Amino acid sequence: MALQDVSQDVGQPKVALFNDPKVRGWVYQVVLLVVIVYLVVVGVQNMFANLAAQNIASGFGFIGRNAGFAISQSLLEYNQAESSYGKVYIVGLLNTISIAFIGILLATVLGFLIGIARLSHNFIVRGVATVYVEIFRNIPLLLHIFIWYFGVLRLLPHPRNSGDLGWLGLLNNRGWFAPKPLPQELFFITAIAFIVGIVVTIFISRWSRQRQAKTGQQFPVFWTGMGLILGLPVLVFLVTGLPLEFDYPVAGGFRPSGGMTVIPEFIAMLLALSTYTAAFIAEIVRAGIMAVNKGQTEASHALGLRHGPTLRLVIIPQAMRVIIPPLTSQYLNLTKNSSLAVAIAYPDLVSVFAGTALNQTGQAVEILGMTMLTYLGLSLLTAAFMNWYNAKMALVER
């Protein structure tokens, strides 16, 4: 008996629409969505009804109203006499972003250095790195913040005898009073030279990679790049007659005047956030490097690559794949942790908007809602960027 082909007989099974798993799946999804939307709508309606019943003001009208309080650090022009609560939101947001952004940069550099030091063959270097990680990781962040803040305050002198940093300005317990750069008319040419330097360097590095792939010839991209990106602008700067002046702070009065100020709250917050997060990043980096099989190093050495290129071309690219996902969550943590700034009067979003503005207007629902959405947005943006980077670094199967 020959084998029979039964496949035609089977065909499409005739099942009731109700039993079709695909249709069912959709129905469940839609029902769930309707239920969620209903709950949210009823909840929000009920909330506003209750607020009204309790005579608590609601709505977003407050955004345009004059805030009337001062903020100690603002990247934009902020004037307590005229600026609105909307402006307070923006000033707070920029302060949060600036502490988070600089904090992430510092934490990354420090974390990578310590993570690599943890794997050093040198006993002392390794020991110091280990002690660092254990100390910083195991003390609550709020304590770090207080230690840095009151430590910084006590170390720095009173404005009457400010520390003189020469051309770097003045330092005292009201902050670092740095000279403020005042670009003159021709300064834009230097800026253009800088940009040109970067663009040309990118092209050169592309070209040299292609050439190396074809011919094996190497090109000193690093030094050429440095020359273009740093040397060219400096040259232009000199030729155009040093078109940059500085407004130096002058001591006197309650605190120095002129220049620009970096407040001690910013310094303390930055140090606390970056040293604390660096401890976690160090562990992630160590784990990432250790995850690369030793055979890779040996193979690379066997191919004749020296230690440096091995690290740069073989180990790090593979380690990065392990490092990036947990690194992303550290970045998100750092951003969210920056909200502890309120404890030491750094005027971040939580402090000035979800704090003072909330108290002044009493509109907790609106203000906390906006603040939560803002943090969510910041986190999603960071995650999106890191995911893009991760995809770029991912293993390309050939």
Place this chain on the structure above:
Amino acid sequence: MKKRILSAIVGTAVLGFAAGTASAATLDDVKSKDSLQCGVSQGLPGFSNPDQDGNWSGLDVDFCRAVAAAIFGDASKVKFTPLSAKERFTALQSGDVDILSRNTTWTMSRDTALGLNFSVVNYYDGQGFMVRKDLGVNSALELSGASICTNTGTTTELNVADYFRANNMEYELVAFEKADEVVAAYDAGRCDVYTTDQSGLYAQRLKLTDPAAHVVLPEIISKEPLGPVVRQGDDQWLNIIKWTHFAMLNAEELGVTQANVDEMKNSDNPSIKRLLGTEGEFGGAIGLSNDWAYNVIKEIGNYGESFDRNVGPDTPLAISRGVNAQWNDGGLQYGPPIR
């Protein structure tokens, strides 16, 4: 911080789904809990301050005890919730506390837009400035360019802004959430000036390393009428709060003290008789027993006694009665008659 945001979210969610939180009778609530939940500061000597054993004392604490005495005849039936300036109104709105008795300034927006009612003024205050003596400053008008430490979520921030703007002066405001950090930062030299209610300055000065090295400047830049706050929509509760304070004022005016209150029960003075409940039915009108005011005086004393015990000249704060004296003594404290 995290905890607070969480509780705000939960509060919002509850607000969202609890069908119409009927403005239930707070008095019934308090009676069924068998204690009064009282929101106080996190530690302000003379007003609300815990000792090492966690026993609270102060003018604002006395007031809550007096309310408990009026309701239960027992001043100890109070539980205290320490609140920062920033947390206080949310705590009252959400029902975490039955009354907020925490050096809180009566302003129009707080009285109208927050769903809250101010009841009485148990301390007339005004905002002042404190500086180091060695700064050599004698008047607030010499403070242009100064760094100023204060609490967030207070009237203070706005008053400073107004004052400096009106006088064309510059300043840097450093605003902390907790009063203890304000004190620490000022003590560490972060600021030239500490500003808050003048009573608060006298109180916080006691916490500095060397209190004698600091002076409170003479200027008063604002009106800060401080008093207990309740939720809107419960008139009976508001009445209990108001009349507890008025009973303490009337007692002082009539010379009824903690020591002589039992004797005074036999007084022929009709005002005293009505106050102590030997004549008339005044307690019933606010849902309390007829000896409500007797219990307040018996357990806490009159307003003057509470003032002297907590902030008066013989305490470390050494504040004189000033505008807080009785109306017939040149002050602003005036108890409407019980009749």
